[in-house]
Amino acid sequence: MQDLRVSLFQSDLHWHQPEANLAMFEEKIWNNSSPTDLIVLPEMFTTGFTMDAVGLAEPMGTRTFKWMQLQAKQSKAAVLGSYIVKDGGGYFNRAIFVVPDGTYKIYDKRHLFRMAGEHQTYQQGNNRPVLTWKGWEILPQICYDLRFPVWSRNKVIEGDPEYDALIYLANWPAPRISAWDTLLKARAIENACYCLGVNRVGTDGEGIEYLGHTAAIDPKGSVLGLERNGETVLNITLSKEELTRYRENFPVHLDADNFWLPD
DSSP states (O other), X not given: OOOEEEEEEEOOOOTTOHHHHHHHHHHHHHHOOSOOSEEEOOTTTTTOSOSOHHHHOEETTSHHHHHHHHHHHHHTSXXXXXXXXXXXXXXXXXXXXXXXXXXXXXXXXXXXXXXXXXXXXXXXXXXXXXXEETTEEEEEEEGGGGGOHHHHOOOEETTEESOSEEEEEEOOBGGGHHXXXXXXXXXXXXXXXXXXXXXXEEEOTTSOEEEOOEEEEOTTSOEEEEEOSSSEEEEEEEOHXXXXXXXXXXXXXXXXXXXXXXX
């Protein structure tokens, strides 16, 4: 049972400056002295959370995608982060998961934040991929998804939970940070899994403030690590042995209700 070493990069972001953000995160990844298996970056890590999709979107497979492949190869770790992608004539808030050999999976944000007009700018995702890495099953989610527990529900397949860790990439603003703290714990407890959330800090080009609170929560709802503010990296090790023991001693997943979402 292999542990999973995860590095959550809590950072300010240069507003609408992809090249500056790529250079910044490359330096941060290079300077992270802790050995890691998985590098996690915030939502829209190349631009900040913006509705300027027309001006900032990249076609799939170009600059940021190639940068993520290079970081994964050089660090010998998987890389996960979201940015704005133009694909098939539409715009997506798309999370990319890249492993060192260059292969990847994508997740398009399901719940679009209507209070900022995200649902009018980006297309809704309908696919919910579970990522496999180093013997771990991981479910990626993006920011506003955190408020919708049905979408993250840990399905039971042949008696076992579908995934081991749930990861949220976010630009979650300061006025609602208490909801972020509470819901990360709730998602961990109800899904009997590790729940990780990486949030940005600083103030964006719209004057919106972000406080971080990047966190790692265990299946019992206990905080394994928390960075309340400032630019930093939360390096955390997830124990597969402890997760397995918890699920064996407290198999709440066996009593879970079965339900599904319409297409």
